[in-house]
Amino acid sequence: MTRRLPHIPLRRPIFVGCEGASEASYAALLQDLANEAALPVHLRIVDLGLGAGDPLARIEMAVRHINQQRQKRLAPVASFTFLDADQAEGDPLRAERARRLAVDNDIRIIWQQPCFEALLLRHLPGRAAHRPPDTAGALRALEREWADYRKPTSRVDLARRVNLDAVLRAAGVEPELAILLRALGLLT
Numbered sequence: 001m002t003r004r005l006p007h008i009p010l011r012r013p014i015f016v017g018c019e020g021a022s023e024a025s026y027a028a029l030l031q032d033l034a035n036e037a038a039l040p041v042h043l044r045i046v047d048l049g050l051g052a053g054d055p056l057a058r059i060e061m062a063v064r065h066i067n068q069q070r071q072k073r074l075a076p077v078a079s080f081t082f083l084d085a086d087q088a089e090g091d092p093l094r095a096e097r098a099r100r101l102a103v104d105n106d107i108r109i110i111w112q113q114p115c116f117e118a119l120l121l122r123h124l125p126g127r128a129a130h131r132p133p134d135t136a137g138a139l140r141a142l143e144r145e146w147a148d149y150r151k152p153t154s155r156v157d158l159a160r161r162v163n164l165d166a167v168l169r170a171a172g173v174e175p176e177l178a179i180l181l182r183a184l185g186l187l188t
Contacts, residue, residue, distance in 0.1 A: 011041055012077045013044055013069070014078045014184065015065065018049070019082055019083050022152040027082070029162060033164050054087055055094065055095050055109075056097050058081065059083075077183075083111060084115045084135075086114035089114075120149075125166075127141075
């Protein structure tokens, strides 16, 4: 009698470009949540902050990474990038070029309004609708709620305060984040 091996579903690759180390930690946390839910996805997390200074440069870097993966027949089924909206405001023309390049390459931008700390703030109870006007205000508001928060934050530190309920809370007010969670299977 031959023994049958269990069926292991293939993990769908999803590209996640990150503006910096904190976003990369957040994406790794999302991978942990997907693993806990036994979802067959694999996030290919790339820190786009290394060697790129604005949204256009980061999208160009993301396109290069995705094209390299395609050449190896490892094309992602979906592609996302986390970018700070306040950086796009610095040069609207380059930001518009970044948006067009992302659309042309099927990359969904998750605009963090105005920055990652503001997005993170919306994960906390009672703060989902909180919209600080600028990066400094977002950091102050987050530090009031999360006294030991330090930038860049690690995946472990994020996991102490951010669980699936918190991610779903933020996705309720962040449509682009909700699309990423649907691609992962964490949101239906």
